[in-house]
Amino acid sequence: MAIPPIAALEIGTSRTVVCVGESGERGRVRITGVGVCPTIGVRKGQIVDLSKVRVGIDKAVKEAEKASGVDIWQVLIALSGGHIQAEVNSGMLAIRSNDHVVSREDMEELGESVNDVLLESDRQLLHTIPLTFTVDDQSGIVKPEGMRCKMLALDVMAIHGLKNRIDNAVNAAKSAKLDVTDVAFSGIGAALSVLTPEHKHNGVALIDLGGGTTSYVAYCNSVFAASGCIAVGGDHITNDVALAFTIPQARAEDVKRRYGSAVIAPDSGNKRVTLPADVGFEERSIGCKALQTVINARVDETLRIVRSRLDDAGVLPHLGAGLILTGGGAYINGVTDLARLVFGLPCRIGVPSNVDGLDGVDQSAALAAVAGLVVHGRNNYEDRGLLSPVKHVLKGWFGR
Amino acid sequence: MKNEDQPAMLLLGVGGGGCRLAASVRAACGAGMRAVGADTDALANRQAAAGGMTCLLLGGSRLAGHGTGGDAIQGRLAAQDDMQNLQSQMKGVRTVVVVACLGGGTGGGATPEIVKALGEMGIATICFATMPFSFEGQARRKEAERVLPIIEESADSLVVVPLDDLFKDAGDDLLLDNAVTLAEGIIAAGMTLLWRLLSKPGFISVDPERLHTMVLRGGNALFGCGSAGGEDRAVKAVEALRGCRLLRSGAALTRANALLLGILAGSDLRLAEVGAVMREVHKACKPGCHVEMGTVLDPFYEGRVELVALAFESWTAAALAVPQAAAAAEPPQDDIVPVRAGGRKVRSKSASKLSFGATGRGKFKGVEPTLHNNHDLDVPTFMRRGIRLER
Numbered sequence: 066m067a068i069p070p071i072a073a074l075e076i077g078t079s080r081t082v083v084c085v086g087e088s089g090e091r092g093r094v095r096i097t098g099v100g101v102c103p104t105i106g107v108r109k110g111q112i113v114d115l116s117k118v119r120v121g122i123d124k125a126v127k128e129a130e131k132a133s134g135v136d137i138w139q140v141l142i143a144l145s146g147g148h149i150q151a152e153v154n155s156g157m158l159a160i161r162s163n164d165h166v167v168s169r170e171d172m173e174e175l176g177e178s179v180n181d182v183l184l185e186s187d188r189q190l191l192h193t194i195p196l197t198f199t200v201d202d203q204s205g206i207v208k209p210e211g212m213r214c215k216m217l218a219l220d221v222m223a224i225h226g227l228k229n230r231i232d233n234a235v236n237a238a239k240s241a242k243l244d245v246t247d248v249a250f251s252g253i254g255a256a257l258s259v260l261t262p263e264h265k266h267n268g269v270a271l272i273d274l275g276g277g278t279t280s281y282v283a284y285c286n287s288v289f290a291a292s293g294c295i296a297v298g299g300d301h302i303t304n305d306v307a308l309a310f311t312i313p314q315a316r317a318e319d320v321k322r323r324y325g326s327a328v329i330a331p332d333s334g335n336k337r338v339t340l341p342a343d344v345g346f347e348e349r350s351i352g353c354k355a356l357q358t359v360i361n362a363r364v365d366e367t368l369r370i371v372r373s374r375l376d377d378a379g380v381l382p383h384l385g386a387g388l389i390l391t392g393g394g395a396y397i398n399g400v401t402d403l404a405r406l407v408f409g410l411p412c413r414i415g416v417p418s419n420v421d422g423l424d425g426v427d428q429s430a431a432l433a434a435v436a437g438l439v440v441h442g443r444n445n446y447e448d449r450g451l452l453s454p455v456k457h458v459l460k461g462w463f464g465r
Numbered sequence: 466m467k468n469e470d471q472p473a474m475l476l477l478g479v480g481g482g483g484c485r486l487a488a489s490v491r492a493a494c495g496a497g498m499r500a501v502g503a504d505t506d507a508l509a510n511r512q513a514a515a516g517g518m519t520c521l522l523l524g525g526s527r528l529a530g531h532g533t534g535g536d537a538i539q540g541r542l543a544a545q546d547d548m549q550n551l552q553s554q555m556k557g558v559r560t561v562v563v564v565a566c567l568g569g570g571t572g573g574g575a576t577p578e579i580v581k582a583l584g585e586m587g588i589a590t591i592c593f594a595t596m597p598f599s600f601e602g603q604a605r606r607k608e609a610e611r612v613l614p615i616i617e618e619s620a621d622s623l624v625v626v627p628l629d630d631l632f633k634d635a636g637d638d639l640l641l642d643n644a645v646t647l648a649e650g651i652i653a654a655g656m657t658l659l660w661r662l663l664s665k666p667g668f669i670s671v672d673p674e675r676l677h678t679m680v681l682r683g684g685n686a687l688f689g690c691g692s693a694g695g696e697d698r699a700v701k702a703v704e705a706l707r708g709c710r711l712l713r714s715g716a717a718l719t720r721a722n723a724l725l726l727g728i729l730a731g732s733d734l735r736l737a738e739v740g741a742v743m744r745e746v747h748k749a750c751k752p753g754c755h756v757e758m759g760t761v762l763d764p765f766y767e768g769r770v771e772l773v774a775l776a777f778e779s780w781t782a783a784a785l786a787v788p789q790a791a792a793a794a795e796p797p798q799d800d801i802v803p804v805r806a807g808g809r810k811v812r813s814k815s816a817s818k819l820s821f822g823a824t825g826r827g828k829f830k831g832v833e834p835t836l837h838n839n840h841d842l843d844v845p846t847f848m849r850r851g852i853r854l855e856r
Contacts, residue, residue: 108832147835296835297842304827305845309854314828329538334855355854358538362846365542370837406527406546 098133274394482566540574
């Protein structure tokens with residue numbers, strides 16, 4: 066089914082990215098244009114200066130329009146931030162038919178009720194992702210249709226965020242004269258573009274190391290298992306480096322990218338890096354070991370927080386496919402080695418292999434979330450007219 | 466209070482030296498004592514485990530059991546890697562005696578992390594830390610001196626044992642190997658006495674709970690022992706205690722505000738001898754010093770009197786909310802000390818060398834903080850963890 070071009074926007078802490086995709090071969094999404102502009106006015110995933118953010122959106126949109134040859138007037142927004150939370154919502158339904166066989170209507174009715182998540186007034190629902198059914202006392206059922214039972218229960222993972230933060234992102238897009246069709250959690254976007262059904266079946270955790278936030282999602286036995294977001298990202302590493310060596314933030318960012326490493330090399334003890342003089346900045350040198358120690362401490366801490374959250378969710382022993390890192394932070398030297406040590410699991414950088422058109426792009430894992438959002442838009446478009454929450458749930462059941 | 470299944474007190478050796486000391490103490494005290502060793506060196510771990518001690522390999526996935534090579538950063542990371550394993554060994558434990566030799570990679574790097582984690586679990590910690598010999602070089606000494614305040618920050622009580630002090634009067638013919646063995650032997654013997662005092666029921670017993678309370682109230686301590694036999698053994702034992710290098714040749718007793726004193730002897734110990742010991746100890750201490758005394762009668766000590774002491778200098782200043790004048794006039798009494806059960810020592814902020822406050826937030830100054838377990842994650846991790854950078 067051919068789809069019209071879909072544009073996705075991610076207002077990241079370090080850069081604003083717009084991605085345009087169209088339907089490609091064999092029903093896959095093909096990315097036809099990408100626009101990137103450094104972001105000013107966002108801290109830890111939250112907008113603090115709307116006017117500066119709008120300038121970044123304008124530039125990224127223009128670049129993406131030029132690359133794709135499409136006029137962008139409507140976008141989906143990828144959102145992250147420490148305010149995003151996930152919780153399991155459960156619902157039950159008594160099977161009233163005489164033969165007590167679960168029908169499709171029963172599943173729809175249950176899906177409708179369980180998607181009605183009761184949230185606090187300041188929070189807004191972003192996603193409801195079906196987990197598993199419980200048929201009478203038998204849990205972990207994926208497709209209960211046709212089974213015989215008296216009571217059917219369903220768990221869904223509800224992902225929600227603070228309404229005002231979501232509104233701020235939407236308003237930023239609107240201020241750049243863009244309509245917003247949907248807002249999605251960036252971790253879900255990254256999972257859509259990177260993870261394969263085999264990953265999900267074997268159990269996988271995807272960690273998106275963004276500029277201001279670190280998002281994670283995990284799947285076990287093809288079922289969504291955990292997700293969340295921590296308001297710590299690459300910006301924190303830069304800030305740590307800047308404070309450790311008393312250098313400007315821009316210089317710290319450069320040092321981090323060029324010489325930084327998340328693991329402390331045994332032979333780095335005597336090595337030094339010279340920072341050339343600039344206006345208002347005298348030449349100086351810093352020790353490589355000290356630089357690596359600063360970065361190691363921060364990345365190690367962040368990964369351990371994710372690890373403890375996954376452990377709390379009980380998914381850690383079920384990650385047979387290991388870890389996949391996405392986002393700009395995945396390209397920090399040694400980060401996969403460190404993650405391997407912290408989690409005791411195989412780890413690699415995840416490229417958006419579920420979309421075409423990004424093969425020649427440098428550091429494509431940094432585009433995983435926004436590319437995945439185009440896939441999310443495509444999926445929603447195919448459902449158009451069926452966009453009720455019930456159909457979302459059904460899609461989850463049959464689309465595994 | 467005592468429950469055989471849940472030991473209230475545990476000895477934890479960290480690093481090669483710490484594990485050796487813990488193993489020596491355990492060998493002297495027997496299997497009834499719960500001791501755990503944590504090291505990054507698998508070979509050393511195996512040797513310690515052969516002695517019946519529970520041993521944990523730190524940072525196995527990171528260092529493959531080859532040790533840290535003297536790198537304290539690797540020691541710290543290794544401890545973080547396996548902290549959950551270590552914590553799982555601490556279930557039901559109320560007081561942990563940590564033994565570590567500072568200056569090396571594991572002892573210097575892992576000990577601060579472990580002591581901090583134990584503190585966060587609500588366990589009272591008394592940390593015996595040895596300072597390296599001066600002949601081990603400036604680098605090791607500096608490393609040890611860097612780590613001490615970090616341990617002090619988290620430990621309820623820190624007992625610093627400078628190895629040099631043990632050999633101030635040693636002749637030129639003392640062999641290096643002998644010196645190290647002798648030093649470890651002295652410390653292990655002292656700790657064994659302390660452990661026996663706490664674990665063996667005596668006429669006046671000191672149970673782990675009393676140590677727990679002393680540690681929580683007392684702050685940093687100095688530790689020493691002395692022994693004597695034959696005629697006038699009680700007075701001579703106190704003289705030996707006063708002469709103990711670890712107690713700064715008696716200066717620690719003079720300055721102490723509180724003293725935990727153990728008298729260990731055989732069944733031939735006479736009441737008059739206990740009186741003589743206490744009289745001499747009170748003479749050696751300053752007026753008003755609070756002395757907690759315990760005795761152990763064990764055939765093992767037949768014919769001798771062994772004394773072991775923990776001298777707490779900051780007892781009054783750090784823990785008692787009693788006005789100075791009143792405290793000086795009258796020794797502190799248990800029933801007037803407002804200590805919560807399981808409560809932890811609170812160090813004054815001004816004493817902290819690691820307090821960076823809001824100045825460490827940099828570009829996140831004024832932004833809503835990211836909090837995790839009461840830590841502000843916007844403050845650089847290396848600052849919060851007290852990691853020294855070789856800039």
